[in-house]
Structures are given as C-alpha cells and as structure tokens.
Amino acid sequence: MSIEKTLILIKPDAIFRKLTGLVLYRLDNAGFEMIAAKTVSVTEELARKHYEALKDKPFFEELVKFIMGKFHNIPRNRILALIYKGENAIQGVREIVGATNPEDAMPHTIRGSLGKISTKGLFENVVHASGNREDAEREIKLWFNPEEIIE
Numbered sequence: 001m002s003i004e005k006t007l008i009l010i011k012p013d014a015i016f017r018k019l020t021g022l023v024l025y026r027l028d029n030a031g032f033e034m035i036a037a038k039t040v041s042v043t044e045e046l047a048r049k050h051y052e053a054l055k056d057k058p059f060f061e062e063l064v065k066f067i068m069g070k071f072h073n074i075p076r077n078r079i080l081a082l083i084y085k086g087e088n089a090i091q092g093v094r095e096i097v098g099a100t101n102p103e104d105a106m107p108h109t110i111r112g113s114l115g116k117i118s119t120k121g122l123f124e125n126v127v128h129a130s131g132n133r134e135d136a137e138r139e140i141k142l143w144f145n146p147e148e149i150i151e
C-alpha cells in the first residue's frame, strides 16, 4: 500500500454531455482526495505530448482532435483536469474508470455506464486516468504547475 497521485481528465465527450458532476461524484465517493482541479484549454502541443506513447497508432490523429474537443464543438478546447490522491490511487481510480473500450468496461464503472463508441470507431470513454506510476508522474507535470497542487 502506498499513497499515490493520479491525473484525471474529464474529456470533451463528458463536458459536452454534462457528465462532469456524475464523474466527480463517483471519484469522491471512492474515498480519494481531490488535490488539484482546473479547466484547461487543450492545445495541439499538449494533446500530442499527453498521448505521445500512442503516436504510432492508427487512431492517433483522431485522438488528438478528440481530446482538443474538435468532435464536440467545445469552446476554446476546454476540459477539466484533476489530481486525486490516496492509497493505491492509480489502480483504484482505474478500477472505478473501467476498461478502455466502453463495450468491455463493467457496467458499474464510469466508462461502462457512460462511455460509447463513436461512429468513427474512436472510444468516447469520458475520462482519462493515469495508467501507472511513471505515467502519473509525467502527466501531472505536463498538466499542472507545482503551485496548483494543494497538499
């Protein structure tokens, strides 16, 4: 057991479909502590850096457009970025979030109950949550300045 921090992004599909409150409700109920939160205007540079490990995937360009809100007409590419902290927070949050493909995600998870597959085949899966410690550290640095994290 260890105290971890993990990055959550409330993605453009969730912003568009007014799911922010539901997602926060579920994360809060799981007992993790929100230690940072802000709206972010997602630039192309930030999107590409965030998903750089997937740059060779066939869906990469669509993914960049998706996280920038291009498929949901989100004004100023605005999404919500959060850091949650707690015991085994990285794995714990991933369990609440569910599998990457909303059709594979368990029904009680965020992605299982709220996610969908777009007509283009991209997974509109509501939230991003860091996958492991290395990713969490990198992603927290990418999305937040240290003074924005209140511990």
Ligand code: TYD
Pocket (backbone or CB within 6 Å): 054, 059, 063, 099, 100, 121, 122, 123, 124, 125, 128, 129, 131
């Ligand atoms: P990935 O990092 O593999 O999954 P996760 O978000 O669960 O850590 O993929 C990043 C995002 O790319 C994923 O949330 C949705 C999208 N994606 C697709 O649209 N199709 C796919 O086949 C995969 C693997 C991912």
